[in-house]
Amino acid sequence: MKFLPVLFWLVLMVLDACEGQHGGDVSDTKGVVKQSAIQSDSLRVLKRTKRRWVLTTFVLKENAQPPFPKIAGDLFNDQAVNMSIRYLISGPGVDTLPEIGLFSMDDQTGRVYVHRTIDREKTPLFEICFDAAERATGRIVDRSLIFNIEVEDENDNPPVFRKPVYEIKIKETVNLDNPVIQVIADDKDKEGTLNSVFTYSLLTQIPSLPSVKFSIDPKVGLIRGQGCLNYETASVIKLIVGARDNGNPQLSSTATVILNILDGNNNLPALTTQNFNLTVKEGETSKELLRIKVEDKDLPHTPAWCAKFKIISGNENQNFNLTTDPVTNEGVLDVIKPLDFESTLFKIIKFSVDNEEPVFVCNNSKLRLNASPVLSSGTIYITVTDLNDAPIFNPPSQTIRQKEGLPPGTVLGRVNATDPDRVPNKIRFTIAEDPAGWVTVDEVTGEVKTVQELDRESPEVKDNLYKIVIHAIDDGSPPQTGSSTLNLLLSDINDNKPRLVTPYVERCERLSKQPLSVQAVDKDQDPFSGPFTFELGDTSRAIQEMWQLGRSAGDSVELSMLQNLPRGNYSVPLTIFDRQGSASTQALVVRVCFCPDGVTCEKMQPSSHSMGGGGIGIIIGALLLLLLAVCLLMCFLCSSGKKKRSVFLPNDEGNQTLIKYNEEGGSALSQASPALLFANGNGRGNGNIDFMAKDKDGVGHSGTLQRNQLDPWEQNASGTAPSNIKRQMLPLTQAALNEMLQQNPGIRSQTENSSYTLNSKYMKNGSMRNSGTRAYLDRVGEILNYKLQGFVDESDTAVYQPRTYAYEGELDRVGSMSSFSIPGSENDLTYLDDLGSKFSTLEEICRMK
Template sequence: MIMIFVTANESAKFFGSGLTLTALCCSLSVLHLGVYDKTERQVSLAALNECHGRKLNARSKQDLLVRTKRRWVLSTFELQEEMDVEYPHIISQMFNDKTRGRKSAFQISGEGVEEGLFSINESSGVVFVHRRVDREKKSMYHIEFDVWDRDDHKKLDRELSFDVEVQDINDNAPEFTKVPPPATVLENTKDEDLPLLLEAKDIDQPGTNNSKIAFSVKSQTPKEPKIEAYQVDDRTVQLKLKGCFNYDKAKQYKITVEAKDHGEPQHSSSAVVTLNIKDANNHPPVFKKRKYEAEAWEMKTYKNLLRFGVDDKDTPNTDGWRAKYFFISGNKGEIFQLETDTKTNEGILSIMKETNYEITTFVNLRIGVENIQPLCICKDDKLTCNASSLPPPDSINITVRMIDTNDPPEFKPPTADIYVKEETEPGVLLFTPTVHDVDSSSIRFELSDDKADWVSVDEKTGQIISTKKMDRESPYVDSNGVYKVVIAAVDNGEPPGTSKCTVNIHLSDVNDNVPMLVNNSLIMCGNGDNKVIVSVQDADGDPFSGPFSFSLVDDETVKQHWKLDPAYGDQGGLVMVKALPYGNYSVPLLIKDQQSQISQETLDVVLCECEDNVLLLVLECEKVKTTFEYMDKDEGNQTLIKYNQEGGGADCKAEPTLLTPTSTFIVTDGIKQSYIMKKSEMSPVTYEEVFSTDVNTVSKSLINHNSHVMSLHRERDSHRNLEEHLRSNSSNYQRSLSLWSEQRLEGQIDRKLCVINSNQADHTAYQPFSYAYEGQGSRCQSLDELSLDNLGDDLQFLDNLGPRFTVLGRICHQTMQGKDTQL
């Protein structure tokens, strides 16, 4: 059994320090347990039964009665922080039963020992603390100690240790860790949380009264309305409003919030927060006057007819001050309009609709006013914002005297629709208007709009009568077949009143137009698919127009060379049955609409050879060819002398003459000659092809495929370059066309000369032939009258005929010199 006992000397030391035996017992919370045989298992407690009149708590019993084999079981010493005692101060004493009869030495090490905070008496085992300790810096110290035999310098027992726990005292006040910046709320804020949330912390021991915090509003300026502190948790507080703010009385509040702990003695700290108040709508607008009067003429609009103002005690230029006016009664038909002048806050009354009054009339208007921001009023420290609980908005009465004026006649209806078949004989009564005028009994009618001059109007009755046949296909009729006539009614008032009526005349269609070709002249490529599309138009509408039926005239010669495919539809197709010589052909056609209305049209077909990507140029050349005016620039003009004729030279072609050396006949009509030409055969050379610079004529030339290959390559490259040039710059089309013509002309002449050379291989000199005589073979019925009066005798302009003739002369001259040919 181990016992704890204090010697007289040691007791004297403790008592000398002011400790009683009971106090000593309380300070010693460690039992020094001896080592026994294995069979001994019982431990009895011989001391420390009670301390300060209290039994040991469960923890103390556990600390004192634990035993292990050959080991010291030590407890935790409690040391109060910041003790106001004389230092060094005894906190405990170590004993060991093995020290009996021996010279022993105690030794400690660990936390606080090296720093000089703790020490031990080597002989007695008394443990000292040398200065005050702060729990908030360190709350627990772990110390190891050994017992040595002074004689043999051996340990008497195993290494042991104990802990020194620092007991907390309330030596710290709570500190605010979160204080919000100044906040702003509206004046009409209700009883609710304010945007003010604070946090505080106490660093004393958690879970004790020393660290538990209570919050409160210590003071506020001004004192009303009351602001309270609502504690959210042990560290956070929310400020709340009780009552209503009044911006007129206070615009800012200073609130002091206190945080106090529950320890002994209590400690506290405080923080000051700022709350700004923003004015809101708690004053209703009030009209400056209670009644207003105004005058206005009927059938007129008025902007800013009347102004009226209000007083409002809220802050100017805020939504709680800005007025919003509204009609309570009297604005039937929404004739009047209310607006607010944003600068003066005045109300503006305007008349927005022209209104007719048979007699002078008084209009009574009742107008109210409110603010943009809803109104809230504080009553009995309670904020009321419900409209049903608030007093009604202020209002005024306005009387507007509407003065009667001369009202214009009124057509009933103002727009009329009538239906007439086109081409109806004139003299038909189309429309009789109905007119009402409350101010006048005398009305006259006028015709205000009749663009085609098809009708007349009776001045007294307003009856509209047709004076001419009406054509539905007229440009004055719209796409829906409607012709518009406008009549006016004028009364005898002062000033005269006028009103208008629009009469829509719907013209039903009749079959009064025959089908017509969209284009009477087309180009057919002899080296293509030998087909052209024939487009037709008919001014009539359905069912008097297409689809159409196409047929050829009853002529065997025509039908031997041409056929129609398709022969029915909105378009027809003209197909060449047999290959024909290149030239101009006239094909008579019969076109019939759905109602069997037939027209005979003549389609002029230009049959020619079209090289790749050159058809576009041929078409454009056809357009250029129709111009016969004299031009300074030699681009597309075939006339050397201006003839002073209106329209230029006659549109008549001379037939081409074959340049074969063995015949001198003239081809006047390809169909009559029944001449069939195959594409693989060599083209005969004609006078027109050699000497004409017309691009369309050049396109008719037949290429000798067995000669002059290099010339063909040159032509192909020229065509490609020209096509690219046209795509990139259409404005230079005419100039490009001229250059292309020169190159093409050069190539044609080269090829024709090759043909001539090959045919004249056996001749040493070129012998000219007669190709045609003046007046022979011409299809023209008469010759143009030529007038050269404007030229006089000066023909020097023939000395320089331009680049085309220069190229022609150079080629001919070089070729003839090479053959030693005399011209």
Template sequence: MVWLALLCCALLGVTSSSELMIRRRRSWIIDSFTLEEGHPGPFPYELGKIKVERSYQITFEIFGMGVDEHPEGVLTIDSTTGILSAHKSVDYEELKTLKLKLLASKDDKTLDTKLGIEISILDINDNPPRFPNDLYEVTVEEAVAQGTNLLSVLAYDRDRPETPNSTFHYEIGTVSPKPPNAEFVMGLSGQLSFRGCLDYEVGDVYKVLLVAKDHGEVVSLSSTTTALIHIQDGNNHLPVITGKTGTMTVKEGETGVVPLRLHVADRDLEHTPAWNAKYTIEGDTGGNFKVETDPITNDGILTVLKPLDFEEVTERELLFSVENEMPYYSCKVKARPTSGLWEVDTSGGPAGPVGAGPKPDSLRVTIQVEDINDPPMFTVLVHEAGLVENVAIGTYVQTVTAVDPDSSHARDFVYKIGKDPGDWLNVDPHTGVITTAKRPDRESPHVVDNIYTAILHAVDSGEPPMTGTATLLLHVFDQNDNAPTLSVNNVVVCIGDVPTSTNLTALDPDDVPFGGPFTFELLGEVEGKWSVDPLHGYKVNLVKETIVHSGIHMVELKISDLQGAFAVNNLSVTVCDCTATPSCRERRASSSTVGFGATGILFFALLVLMITLMLSFLMTCKKDFTFLKTDLPNGESLLSSNVEIPGTDCKIPTKPPTKFYLPVHDFVEIMQRTSSFKAVQESFHQQDYWEYNQRRSTHMYQYQEGSAKSGFLSDGGLLELLQQRMQRVQATEDDLHDYYPHLYADEGDDADPHNDQEKIDILEAVFDHRQLDDLGPRFKGLASVCTPAQ
């Protein structure tokens, strides 16, 4: 290679400096230099010399890796001689080659030669094979078959590939505890397995040291990792029944009781699938029992699932067997060849033959059945019968029969009615004959889908008494025993220039063919006033002609069913002016409510009339009377005020008036105090009350159909006025404006001091109205207010 460099220098030497700037020079690579990694020194030491033959002096320089690039400071070159020197060691695993540039210059600093240099790093065995993890863990069953791959590991070596330094193999180091019947082995690719039989009783965890060792020529390096092999206990000990406790007796009809507990022992690890017991029963042909495992004690608990019958069998013989949740397994080593798997003998488990191994432990137990008083049993649990409604009391319905399974109590029982919601039935306690106690009614609320349901009992005389139950479904057939009726008995109809109508619906609780469609017919003098359309169906329109005036009208409507049975329905029709009272039509839905309110107003007005008449009667003058006592118990006295003779400003009647007249303004005041009669208040306030105040000053108020009463209404006029106002009230309270009373005077005003009334104290004694005749002149004003003039 040196001669190639000399040839290159000779060729470059004949090139002028001007050509160096124009033409690219060829570069030669000198790769004969090597550098051993990890060289121990001493430093520096010579790697080699670069020779360029020239007739003139040349200066050498190098640049690149190991000089001014990473790793810096490794190499230097003598500028005059061209000797390369190494100053420190390098790592092959970090850099495989160092690449540099060599420049040779003349004395005038012009470039003479440019070369590329590669220095190869020689690998040494300085890296052992490494495992990725320092610890590996795996859990396997005790019954796992030999040769099974337990764990796989993979080591690596950073030394130069495909050299002895990077080639390695796996070994087993130490094993703790050392199994007497098993041996762990490592495969070429790092698979950990075993041969022989694992034994949980020897150790539940095996600690295995794994070794990876290389094949270095000068020195062999290795590293280790640890594998923890956790062994799950296998079922290599079967449970054994050690005893039993319990009464071993069951009363017939009982469920949920525990007559027996089985006790077992197992040498496997407690509360593992290899220890948990599993019980089976043979001989339980009726499925009357179940056996469960106590999770704490491992006992077998026998429970009665279905009731036993003493009359069928007096005892039950059961065979109990016990085994574990995990299948039984055993393994024994027979031979240990030097290569391959060992010869072993297994029974049960995943590697053993099916059905091999010892038989489960078992125990035979006899369960005694005790006799108890059984309830009577009906031969038919659901009876069905049919009756036409309204049949006579005592009509035969059905006969029920029961038997008593206990021979000692045979026929020693009575029949009773258990549930009879309408008290329709009687039952003979000895024969079971059922008859009617009432007339059946298909429309009764106790009949659902034409069926009346009753419960029957048969009660024996045992200790305690037992009861058998049966059901009676009584089909009730319909009769035409109900006449059609209207769904409502009052409606509201608007008055108008054209006939108006309202819709009515007829109902009949009877079934087909005793119901609708119905026939409708108006009775009475309805010609030109009322009519119905259509005449047949379930709904009908009541048509009001224009001549019908406002007010409350009674209309008789005859409704007949398909069989001719009929009823006359009295329908109250309120006719009102919907234009004068816009809410009249809306009040159809609440007409009944408004009717009650109007009726209440009328009754209240009549009550006021009666009270006022009574007061007037009491104030009537009579000849005989008893004077008031002027001496009071507390020392006070009552001054006599009857010293004056009757004046001319007020005449007190000596007889009760033949007719009572109530001032309109007093009636309005009464109405104002009753908040529930706001509609009447509004009506009086807007018309009569306003009119009265306009005429009050001249005493000219007159009322039609009565004589001049100076602002008073007769009792007949009052009733007529009430009736008219009630017919015109067609709105709910929420539709009217609030009424604000007229202000006449504030309390305390002294407009007329001569009309002041003195306080009159009357003792709690028998009061005679004649005592008022001599109370004095100031009482005359009060008398004139309370009593109308003659």
């Protein structure tokens, strides 16, 4: 085959030489042949023409090594025989992409050169264009030659895996007979040659397990295994796979396959304890009565690890619920329905535990599903303790039919209740719900009686049904209560008379000829209600001539005015009969009014009041008199202020609620009962005041305070009596007077705070020379007389015995403040010799004998 191009080239040279020797004949022959070809072109399908371009084989090797340029091939055009031509080359690899300047050509000889190394995988084929042009004119003398130059492949690319690392997750329970994963590699060398054909192989398995062996298909790269996976033995398996081609030299590459094993259920849960003993109270529910622990070797918090508990027996009444705690994987036993001691004293619950995922077993290196595994099981022994049970009514509820209007004392029925305990307790009945208070129940017998008349029309009755709730309470410990419902279905009687829906209607005066529609209603049901019969309740001539009843519609009647009545309110008596003849008479008020819009009556304006000129004058006069009185009062107060030194005004501070305690060293007020003072029966003329008081020892003292025994005494400008004044002794015992002053803080305060003093050292011959004293005594008598009116005789007051509230023992005795010693105090009491004018009266009273 290599010699064919050379042989073909030699043949062409011989033909060209012959044509040169016989140029004319050949040309003529060519012309004849060409003319004959044109004439017979339509008669021939194929025509062989003479080749004008002659090419040698172009040889381009991939990855050729320097030196460059290298000869790629030669070409020749037969026009070069007749003229001087220039060969031209263009196309990819010459002056266009992908590789510019890769090829060049000798324009005289037609030799083609390559200038650098070629990568076949980058550009496997070059499509180059060759032309022949006349050298003198540049005219293209022949058709262009398009030639494809193919690069010869060299095994310079190994097969490469599409991923360097393959990582997948597979279940522990997967069947390894089926393909686990497929790896794929590619070779860039020329397809269909030995350089691009490769095979797969498994190089290494990490770890190497005797029970599991993996293999790979050499042609397609499918990986399979033999044996059974075990998560507890190896959770990750690495496989190193390779791909090798058949070129010269052989090239290869590797990839890593990582198999992450997911835990499957190949381990059953096992109970740590098989038997349990519990005590449960009857009548109670319980959360987490028991927690059951299990052990499972599978991966926690996976379906292969999660336990699933099942009650096998002992829960026929659905009293228990056995669930799984998702966090701890423990079984949780709950009592969801109370147990009954009287029916069951002892319960035995049997249960088993499984996984949420079916369990698999490896048998003869083959994984199989275990259809009937041996599950771990346990037993719970429950003892029921007795508690007091609530009484049970039989039947739980009753419906009694009765007519309304039954008189009090009527027996409606009886309720029955029993105690389910083995030792029955005593039961008493009571009313728990009776909205209208109609019934009562006998505590012992359960007999239900009425205490009021039953009324079907009561708002507490719904759809003729009145609900009563009765409780049965036993005397157990603790007491329990049962409940029963007594439904009273009340039938109607004719105990209600028909009434007007509204007793007031309005009619426009222009529409007085149109009848009014009057409606009535009856609370009773059929046949004790409508249709109604209407009549005028007054047969007098005046009513008959003014009103007339028309057509009746069962619950309404037409009322017509026989006259054009003026505006105002009119009363129309109507008598309404129900079907049973029960009647009532009512007055219908008809207002005849003016209607601005012809339909609706104008609104009634509220009555208004106006004040005339006389009333306004009276108000103005009263205001003027009030202003005058205020002016006079101001003048009086001003004049009183100017005469303050000459006019004696007693100090009334003792009449106030608050008493001044702004003097240091004052003794505590006595808490004894106040002295009872009584006004002298001689009246206000003599001003005598009888008194009676008790001292602290309970001894009574009495006397008379005689105002006529006090003579006037003089007062100097400073408000203090002169020293030569002496006071006549009053007919009072010293103990009684002291007790009176101690028991009446108001009198003592007034005496102490007054602007005058009653000191014995200011008394002279028992006479007082200031007339202000008499005014003071008059004022004191008035105050005492006023206070005496507020006292109540001891015989009229209620006697309340002392009562102890939350007695907490004897109180701690606290010493007197006077017992405290003050460091640094010299106890100098000389300042008490002269305390001032405010203490003179108190000093005088204390020195009375």
